[in-house]
Amino acid sequence: MLRTAVNYLKSNKIKIQIPKTPLTKPNKPKEDALRITPFGYSNEHLSSDLLKNVITTINNHPDSLVLTRVGGFYEAYYDHALDLSKLLSFSVGEKSYNKTRFPMAGFPSYQLQKHLRTLVVDHSLFVAINDQFFNHATGAFDRKVTRVITPGTLIDESSLNPSTHNFLVSVVLHGDCVGLAWSDISTGDSYAESCIPSDLKSFIARLSPSEIVFDIQLTSAQTQTLHSLLGAHDSIITHAHISSQPPSPLYTPIENAAISLLQSRIQASLIENTPSITPTKETDSHKLILDAQTIRGLELKSTIRENRASGSLVKAVRRTSTQQGNRLLERWLCEPSSDIAVITARHDCVALLTSRKHLRRHLRAMLRDIEDGPRLLQRVLLGASYKPSLLLSVKRVMENSHNVVSAILAEYDHERDSNEDLTAHQGEWQSLLTLSNSLRPLIKFAQRIDSVIIEDALRAKDDESEDVEESEGESSETSETTDTRKSNTQTYNDDYKRSITPQHSPAIAKLNKKLDKLYEQRNKFVSTVMQDLKATDASHVALRSNQKLGHYITARKSSVKALPTAYQIVASQKSTASYSHPQWTAIKSAIMDTSDELERAERDALTSLKDELAAESEAFRHNNHLIAQLDVLTSFAEMADEKHWVRPTMTTERCLHVTDGRHPAVEMALHDSLNSFTPNDVNMDRNAYINTIFGPNMGGKSTYLRQNAIIVIMAQAGSFVPARAATIGLVDRVFSRIGASDDLSGGRSTFMVEMSEAAEILQNATPSSLVIMDEIGRGTTSLDGLSLAYAILLHLAQENKSRTFFATHFHELEDMLSGDLPIKHLSTDLVEKDGAFSFTYKLRDGVCRDSHGIVVARLAGIPTQCIEKAQHANSVLTPHNMHSSDALRVLKNA
Numbered sequence: 001m002l003r004t005a006v007n008y009l010k011s012n013k014i015k016i017q018i019p020k021t022p023l024t025k026p027n028k029p030k031e032d033a034l035r036i037t038p039f040g041y042s043n044e045h046l047s048s049d050l051l052k053n054v055i056t057t058i059n060n061h062p063d064s065l066v067l068t069r070v071g072g073f074y075e076a077y078y079d080h081a082l083d084l085s086k087l088l089s090f091s092v093g094e095k096s097y098n099k100t101r102f103p104m105a106g107f108p109s110y111q112l113q114k115h116l117r118t119l120v121v122d123h124s125l126f127v128a129i130n131d132q133f134f135n136h137a138t139g140a141f142d143r144k145v146t147r148v149i150t151p152g153t154l155i156d157e158s159s160l161n162p163s164t165h166n167f168l169v170s171v172v173l174h175g176d177c178v179g180l181a182w183s184d185i186s187t188g189d190s191y192a193e194s195c196i197p198s199d200l201k202s203f204i205a206r207l208s209p210s211e212i213v214f215d216i217q218l219t220s221a222q223t224q225t226l227h228s229l230l231g232a233h234d235s236i237i238t239h240a241h242i243s244s245q246p247p248s249p250l251y252t253p254i255e256n257a258a259i260s261l262l263q264s265r266i267q268a269s270l271i272e273n274t275p276s277i278t279p280t281k282e283t284d285s286h287k288l289i290l291d292a293q294t295i296r297g298l299e300l301k302s303t304i305r306e307n308r309a310s311g312s313l314v315k316a317v318r319r320t321s322t323q324q325g326n327r328l329l330e331r332w333l334c335e336p337s338s339d340i341a342v343i344t345a346r347h348d349c350v351a352l353l354t355s356r357k358h359l360r361r362h363l364r365a366m367l368r369d370i371e372d373g374p375r376l377l378q379r380v381l382l383g384a385s386y387k388p389s390l391l392l393s394v395k396r397v398m399e400n401s402h403n404v405v406s407a408i409l410a411e412y413d414h415e416r417d418s419n420e421d422l423t424a425h426q427g428e429w430q431s432l433l434t435l436s437n438s439l440r441p442l443i444k445f446a447q448r449i450d451s452v453i454i455e456d457a458l459r460a461k462d463d464e465s466e467d468v469e470e471s472e473g474e475s476s477e478t479s480e481t482t483d484t485r486k487s488n489t490q491t492y493n494d495d496y497k498r499s500i501t502p503q504h505s506p507a508i509a510k511l512n513k514k515l516d517k518l519y520e521q522r523n524k525f526v527s528t529v530m531q532d533l534k535a536t537d538a539s540h541v542a543l544r545s546n547q548k549l550g551h552y553i554t555a556r557k558s559s560v561k562a563l564p565t566a567y568q569i570v571a572s573q574k575s576t577a578s579y580s581h582p583q584w585t586a587i588k589s590a591i592m593d594t595s596d597e598l599e600r601a602e603r604d605a606l607t608s609l610k611d612e613l614a615a616e617s618e619a620f621r622h623n624n625h626l627i628a629q630l631d632v633l634t635s636f637a638e639m640a641d642e643k644h645w646v647r648p649t650m651t652t653e654r655c656l657h658v659t660d661g662r663h664p665a666v667e668m669a670l671h672d673s674l675n676s677f678t679p680n681d682v683n684m685d686r687n688a689y690i691n692t693i694f695g696p697n698m699g700g701k702s703t704y705l706r707q708n709a710i711i712v713i714m715a716q717a718g719s720f721v722p723a724r725a726a727t728i729g730l731v732d733r734v735f736s737r738i739g740a741s742d743d744l745s746g747g748r749s750t751f752m753v754e755m756s757e758a759a760e761i762l763q764n765a766t767p768s769s770l771v772i773m774d775e776i777g778r779g780t781t782s783l784d785g786l787s788l789a790y791a792i793l794l795h796l797a798q799e800n801k802s803r804t805f806f807a808t809h810f811h812e813l814e815d816m817l818s819g820d821l822p823i824k825h826l827s828t829d830l831v832e833k834d835g836a837f838s839f840t841y842k843l844r845d846g847v848c849r850d851s852h853g854i855v856v857a858r859l860a861g862i863p864t865q866c867i868e869k870a871q872h873a874n875s876v877l878t879p880h881n882m883h884s885s886d887a888l889r890v891l892k893n894a
């Protein structure tokens with residue numbers, strides 16, 4: 001009856017990676033081996049309550065791998081144990097109940113985060129955490145599932161990539177409208193929007209969610225429709241109910257439906273501590289839309305061939321210093337703005353920071369010290385790997401954010417007071433000041449945390465509790481020692497470490513005073529003990545406490561002199577004796593009780609600080625978003641200065657002019673191999689908005705296409721651009737048809753994919769769009785390909801009227817497209833000098849009629865014999881004689 005998560009995912013055709021070897025039954029371990037398994041298994045019998053709970057939990061969570069907390073360990077039973085041991089490469093143990101033995105595997109609780117990464121991130125499993133709670137009434141442990149961890153609901157820092165968001169997206173389809181709500185639970189960022197069905201794919205490509213939620217009540221036809229709208233993606237699909245919660249007037253009904261679907265999915269996962277989703281309505285809602293192929297084809301987030309981040313645009317241009325900045329940079333590049341005011345304000349900030357190297361350096365140094373505020377906040381609020389000292393980290397983020405903004409304002413004041421020419425930069429300063437001044441005042445709250453918490457003590461306590469967790473299960477005798485072995489100096493290494501200042505509350509002040517007094521009494525008592533024992537010539541005097549003897553005094557026996565009667569022998573060994581003393585028992589008991597009381601009061605104080613932080617969470621998130629923006633803008637400025645990028649002029653005209661444009665990632669790769677990049681120009685206006693690019697294979701056509709799209713994207717994201725000058729007419733969408741790929745699982749051949757992508761462009765591109773098309777029509781016969789290329793170009797020129805870069809080897813197009821069309825032909829060349837060939841990479845006007853495919857094939861290493869045959873065929877055949885029997889005879893007789 002038990003169904004493991006692996007089986008469930010497999011049976012639902014959900015993509016998982018499982019070990020190649022099949023899951024097997026464990027060998028029956030030997031009795032002795034059971035006691036020494038690496039996960040600390042002891043050969044105990046399971047209690048019937050625990051067993052019942054485990055079986056019920058497994059049955060209630062048929063999709064999940066159930067991990068049950070037992071003491072200091074997380075354990076899995078039955079076939080879940082087999083799966084766990086296989087996936088984590090553990091050996092399997094056994095437990096028994098009523099003489100029945102069954103498999104068990106587990107690990108110490110402090111290793112949970114590490115193993116969740118393997119189970120949930122690497123293997124896309126769902127893991128139900130069956131936690132234990134001590135029940136004071138029964139004196140036993142109760143257990144219940146507190147979280148069902150899935151790829152989209154991870155909040156544990158160590159399982160997440162800090163530089164990218166981990167989105168959970170809900171999708172609702174109603175007629176011609178799709179409602180979407182998405183949230184990164186680890187940062188608290190949540191949004192909702194609606195779109196037309198054909199845009200769903202681009203949304204998903206931009207967000208790269210790890211999990212997509214469908215309404216559980218969808219019919220199979222509706223599910224199928226949604227799947228086809230989503231296209232290919234790497235996310236897992238889960239289901240939830242659309243819960244009935246009050247709709248927000250900020251959102252449309254379909255957006256509200258998506259929000260409640262998302263909320264109920266989160267509720268089902270974060271059972272004990274469900275965050276409430278309040279999506280942000282984006283102020284900058286005018287976006288440059290990039291479709292899924294474009295994000296992939298331009299290698300914005302990862303390379304096409306190996307799907308690696310290194311080599312991608314994000315990686316090539318990233319100079320950010322914070323994790324929140326890394327995430328925002330990715331968002332801005334995949335979702336640039338199409339609002340000229342927003343873009344201009346960003347360019348203003350970049351201009352200012354580019355020209356002020358000292359300010360930029362100062363800011364970058366300060367930004368590097370800012371921790372990942374949004375994820376820290378979520379850890380505090382959701383209790384995932386929470387420890388009180390996180391409040392100190394939150395405080396530091398507040399202070400450092402304040403310092404970053406203060407540094408900007410101070411620089412402005414300094415320039416205003418000393419620089420007469422400030423008016424020339426007034427607009428740029430205005431943009432940076434508007435952004436900086438939006439910082440919400442949290443510094444007082446930071447000061448409050450500072451005045452309440454005793455930092456060193458709280459950190460030491462957290463470190464100790466981590467150590468305790470790691471050593472849980474090991475036996476340890478608690479002891480307080482006042483050791484006089486080496487000198488008369490008395491050390492009280494077990495004194496209570498206070499982590500909250502007495503000024504915090506009268507109750508805490510009172511308890512502190514009481515404890516101080518008790519410590520004073522103890523010190524006096526210790527002096528008396530020392531005198532008494534010295535009188536008997538005893539040495540190695542120590543005051544201890546343990547469970548067996550209670551509070552007692554030990555000393556090395558060296559004299560027969562009698563001690564006062566208050567000293568009662570409680571244990572005696574060959575050379576040492578242990579004594580109880582009523583005064584010591586009274587003092588020590590009072591110290592322990594008061595310490596406990598103080599600890600509880602301090603814990604309450606920390607909880608109320610946590611609540612205060614929850615009330616300020618919106619302001620804290622706002623400030624972190626501000627820091628992320630300043631970080632990305634500083635990163636853009638760093639890049640502009642380092643690589644000599646320029647500020648583009650933005651206009652609403654349908655034009656694109658670039659002087660000496662470059663491709664940032666290709667230029668970087670060439671630079672690494674000590675080669676230089678050849679820059680190229682663009683000149684497009686309303687009379688000539690289509691460029692066809694001809695030239696040899698490997699001549700740089702695709703690079704040119706991509707670099708122009710990237711220049712537009714970088715500009716509209718707010719960055720300067722890799723060029724000597726640029727004027728960019730605002731673009732509403734970038735479409736691309738690049739590279740050949742099939743979609744076998746979707747039942748589409750390479751040519752079919754190519755045509756579907758072209759169809760989408762022709763149906764959706766507007767006069768404000770930018771289209772790049774690489775070698776359309778190459779996947780079929782030359783004649784069909786040429787005809788399609790011709791017709792598509794004409795359609796783009798006459799119907800869509802989009803700015804278009806069209807790379808092709810069909811030089812016949814020059815003759816076919818003559819006449820009054822807004823098309824300009826450009827070419828790169830292959831030149832020969834002393835028998836050596838080289839590419840010019842420089843575009844010139846006109847059409848290159850030779851693709852030099854055979855030369856490139858030789859350079860690629862095709863065997864000489866084969867090349868010679870190709871050269872012969874090439875010299876015999878022409879487009880006109882290809883089917884003539886004479887030509888074919890000459891070819892065969894060669």
Ligand SMILES: Nc1ncnc2c1ncn2[C@@H]1O[C@H](COP(=O)(O)OP(=O)(O)OP(=O)(O)O)[C@@H](O)[C@H]1O
Nearest residue numbers: 676677678679696697698699700701702703704841
């Ligand atoms: N402007 C340039 N300056 C220097 N090197 C370049 C330039 N453009 C491209 N290259 C180099 O040439 C290689 C091939 O470029 P690209 O893929 O753009 O050629 P292509 O003309 O599209 O080739 P094909 O027609 O075979 O697809 C690039 O990987 C890069 O190393």
